[in-house]
Amino acid sequence: MKKNIKKYIPNISSSQVEEPAAIYHITPKSSRVETLVKDFTYKDFKKILTKGPFTLGEWSDMLFMSERTLHRYAKDDGGFNGLQIERILLLETLIDVGNEMFGQEGFKSWLPTKPFSLNGEVVKSKLNTHNGIQEVIDTLGRMQHGISA
Template sequence: MKKSIKKYIPNISNMLEEPAVVYHITPKYSKAETLVKDFTYKYFKKILNKGAFTLGEWADMLFMSERTLHRYAKDDGGFNGLQIERILLLEILIDMGNEMFGKEGFKTWLQSKPFSLNGDIAKNKLNTHNGIQEIIDTLGRIQHGISA
């Protein structure tokens, strides 16, 4: 005698169905500007002129030598993808800092030891992606009046 095998049919009514929220974020750069091949020293120079860091400090944050940056300046050379990502993240940081403190005030603040960074100098955190993001978050908290 054969046993009949019942097929399992999932209960579809238990599935969660909520409308998706679509957030519209205006990108800072157009697609043409963010292409790796098009991000040359000319674009980097615009960010460099906003202040806050010397060319040597940029070289340290981008894990390259200052001489390489000078060579890029001479040849209008391009950066690689990871360097571009770091440059754009640092640009966000610079824009926030300059808006809050002014150019010179932001340079001074970077040398401070905010309480939220556990006594570390803010500028020392800028060698890693997480450190940069931590400084951006700290500036965001200051903007919103949360003690930092």
């Protein structure tokens, strides 16, 4: 006796998505980003400099440039390159979060501490790399939400 075996033929049309795709149009808040990259000068940097607890020497270390170059930028209102702008804006985010959480003086006194969530490393020592800055920002965010580690 031979059994009749039916062949399975998948219904391809039912496995396709039949919903229309949503079209999202995101408009930038402003053209500030383009302006910052093209025309980010020492004058713009000075606004960030006054908000933060860092000296010009510490900024020069974090931006991998000499303090003398920063003084020259100040004198000529010179512009920064793209990588330096990115680092400055990331540090501005850190400064804003830190000042909001601790206040300006409290943030300044928190920077030399060794929090458990940073494996006992000094906070200021983490500010020389992009990942380190981001790790400190994440630590502040966790602290704001009451997460210790």
